[in-house]
Amino acid sequence: MPLPRWREYYELTKPRVVLLLVFTAVIGMFLATPGIVPWPVLIGGSAGIWLCSACAAVLNQWADREADARMARTRRRPLPTGTLSDVQALGFAAVLGITGAALLYWLTNTLTMWLTLISLVGYAVIYTLFLKRATPQNIVIGGAAGAAPPLLGWTAVTGEVHAHALILFLIIFAWTPPHFWALAIDRRDEYARAGIPMLPVTHGVQFTSLQILLYTAILFAVALLPYVAQMSGWLYLAGALPLGVLYLLWSWQLVRKPVDDLPRKLFNYSIIYLMAIFALLLLDHYLLPVVAV
Numbered sequence: 001m002p003l004p005r006w007r008e009y010y011e012l013t014k015p016r017v018v019l020l021l022v023f024t025a026v027i028g029m030f031l032a033t034p035g036i037v038p039w040p041v042l043i044g045g046s047a048g049i050w051l052c053s054a055c056a057a058v059l060n061q062w063a064d065r066e067a068d069a070r071m072a073r074t075r076r077r078p079l080p081t082g083t084l085s086d087v088q089a090l091g092f093a094a095v096l097g098i099t100g101a102a103l104l105y106w107l108t109n110t111l112t113m114w115l116t117l118i119s120l121v122g123y124a125v126i127y128t129l130f131l132k133r134a135t136p137q138n139i140v141i142g143g144a145a146g147a148a149p150p151l152l153g154w155t156a157v158t159g160e161v162h163a164h165a166l167i168l169f170l171i172i173f174a175w176t177p178p179h180f181w182a183l184a185i186d187r188r189d190e191y192a193r194a195g196i197p198m199l200p201v202t203h204g205v206q207f208t209s210l211q212i213l214l215y216t217a218i219l220f221a222v223a224l225l226p227y228v229a230q231m232s233g234w235l236y237l238a239g240a241l242p243l244g245v246l247y248l249l250w251s252w253q254l255v256r257k258p259v260d261d262l263p264r265k266l267f268n269y270s271i272i273y274l275m276a277i278f279a280l281l282l283l284d285h286y287l288l289p290v291v292a293v
């Protein structure tokens, strides 16, 4: 059964990834202020970041259409199957990008618009066209674009880059390698066939598992920074500690005895972990002052 046309366009935007990006951006907005985020900033900022991230995802799928056709996970996408043409994809990306940038310009501020456009270029051009095919460190460097949304949310509200916003950026930056390399282990044969030098292809599963453990340890430490910097309180700490310990235990198990479905489970856990950490930051921000009174 072919999908309706709008669903093909929707799939081109990597909707579930972009939803989590926008979730972290919105939480960045709430954390930037002790009060309520003005609604034009909340709506315009979220929509602008959403549209620009979606634009970046469409450009990524357009640039990767030939490699995507060679991998089972990606070959049913609208460009490899030919359901959408190059012109349709590029036209759609232009509409998304221009509308997103205009919303950020009118409803937030120029700093947020420029930082968002830099992230868009970082992912769609620097990561996709250059880093992805050049080095197994591609996602460590390219991860900076995906880590930007909470910082973008923060600047949308305040118009300036604050140290606390950089902590949020660092959490996602440290999270990206364990997030992606778990999946890359699972799909290493496909990446090898597509000629993409992901870490498990160039350095093997054991080395990649060790790197996952190393970055999970860095993530554990970075995730304590909101508490250390007195940005969040005990409620956040009480959640972040067990979430981090569980992540470390699973990564350790991957190094010690990598059973077949562990990489996929670790990948799924990475997503739950990030959602939970950001949800905790928000809960702590609004609930703790109430509890303390």
Ligand code: HEM
Residues within 6 Å of the ligand: 016, 017, 020, 021, 024, 073, 127, 139, 142, 143, 146, 147, 172, 176, 179, 180, 183, 271, 274
């Ligand atoms: C350079 C950085 C990143 C790389 C290379 C990467 C890679 C990937 C890949 C290849 C998938 C597809 C899994 C599949 O379809 O089987 C995926 C899924 C996902 N990623 Fe990432 N990711 C990155 C950053 C991020 C960021 C920053 C977020 C959000 C904050 C994120 C959220 C997600 C989510 C929610 C999924 C699941 C999507 C679904 O179920 O369809 N990723 N990631």
Ligand SMILES: CC(C)=CCC/C(C)=C/CC/C(C)=C/COP(=O)(O)OP(=O)(O)O
Residues within 6 Å of the ligand: 014, 017, 018, 021, 052, 053, 054, 056, 057, 060, 064, 074, 116, 117, 119, 120, 123, 128, 145, 146, 148, 149
């Ligand atoms: C403006 C802004 C904040 C932009 C954010 C960019 C963005 C959509 C980041 C998500 C990162 C991601 C899904 C990488 C996977 O690409 P891949 O090509 O390695 O994965 P694939 O093989 O599934 O296509």
